[in-house]
């Protein structure tokens with residue numbers, strides 16, 4: 001099953017961006033493989049140096065740039081008319097306010113990690129251009145987060161801690177590396193770039209071309225990048241009709257094999273931020289120092305393209321793009337580990353000896369069962385279920401204890417079994433920030449292994465830095481009995 005990644009870089013108060021984002025959504029509805037497209041929203045701040053904490057009337061802002069009133073009215077009138085023609089009405093550009101958009105981007109970067117990138121960007125544009133609401137201050141942004149179903153306390157923490165500031169800057173830097181000077185900037189499968197808010201038909205055309213042709217594309221005639229906002233302001237075509245239905249082309253990297261030898265060119269891990277099975281693959285990729293991209297999905301609201309790709313409706317999925325081949329999907333975490341071991345360079349994470357290797361595979365499967373027991377433990381609805389799940393985990397840990405060599409599973413070398421169990425201990429660590437579990441009591445080798453894994457850089461960086469908050473948030477939402485201090489004597 002094929003699928004395509006579409007990345008869109010935009011700013012928030014940029015009028016072409018709201019329109020470009022909307023036109024991309026319309027194009028994906030028209031594109032016959034739209035359900036097989038993963039859209040990744042990325043940040044591009046047109047003027048990161050704008051002072052924070054202040055806003056200005058957009059009209060005055062444009063006047064201060066030296067634009068005559070009549071020109072401003074004509075320019076904005078045309079943008080508003082084009083927006084209205086696409087169903088965006090009201091679309092208030094001039095009687096609005098501008099300011100530093102960093103915080104709104106930080107909120108969006110965080111929401112992307114929860115699989116809510118499309119929702120938050122849609123809501124930010126609707127709030128700003130449609131309802132003339134502020135997208136600059138913490139309280140307004142927290143309210144917007146709540147309206148797309150994000151946890152408002154967590155959103156406030158993200159906005160006040162500024163933890164996502166660097167992620168926003170990194171997004172912008174990446175767009176520049178890819179050749180963007182303004183936004184909106186849309187990149188299809190990292191092989192074709194569309195600059196400016198292009199008409200829906202042009203976007204559908206570009207999607208079809210990239211879908212059907214993964215070799216470098218011929219230059220399309222009549223390139224138009226005039227519906228674009230840059231650091232110095234927004235350009236407007238003379239008339240809407242003067243804009244060509246063609247798209248600007250830019251090949252970012254080679255997409256066909258020169259040698260005829262198949263080899264991995266790009267790996268994308270389709271993930272959820274707290275999934276322990278996903279972490280196994282992330283840890284292995286980091287241990288092997290293999291580059292990869294991450295696309296998050298919201299498992300509570302699985303997108304159609306994901307359901308089309310995932311035979312079991314689960315993450316992780318590994319999308320593998322090789323020169324000269326259709327992209328392929330590998331599913332099941334243990335199989336992904338095997339595939340990485342066989343195809344990537346970097347440290348080997350399986351033993352050389354066939355019997356030892358088979359033993360390691362057996363213990364990885366055992367680790368999957370422990371994760372299932374832990375899931376039962378954290379979702380138990382009554383004391384009996386809680387006791388049974390707790391006993392199942394402790395029994396399995398007791399069986400594991402004598403097989404551990406230490407400090408890692410098989411000795412000094414990191415292996416796939418370590419990658420498989422690190423997420424088990426991470427979940428226990430998170431739970432134990434609230435209640436003791438006693439799951440590792442009396443198991444000194446497992447205890448030492450747990451801390452060795454927790455200190456490992458590949459393990460530490462395998463999750464978003466608010467993992468504990470997100471994971472415990474899920475447990476609280478499910479009213480986990482485990483988190484009730486009254487039940488802590490059971491485990």
Ligand SMILES: N[C@@H](CCC(=O)N[C@@H](CS)C(=O)NCC(=O)O)C(=O)O
Pocket residue numbers: 272274275276277278299313314315316331332333334368
């Ligand atoms: N056996 C699978 C388990 C993967 C799994 O359970 N993933 C969970 C998230 S951690 C999932 O996608 N659940 C969604 C669902 O079951 O609807 C593997 O090892 O990859």
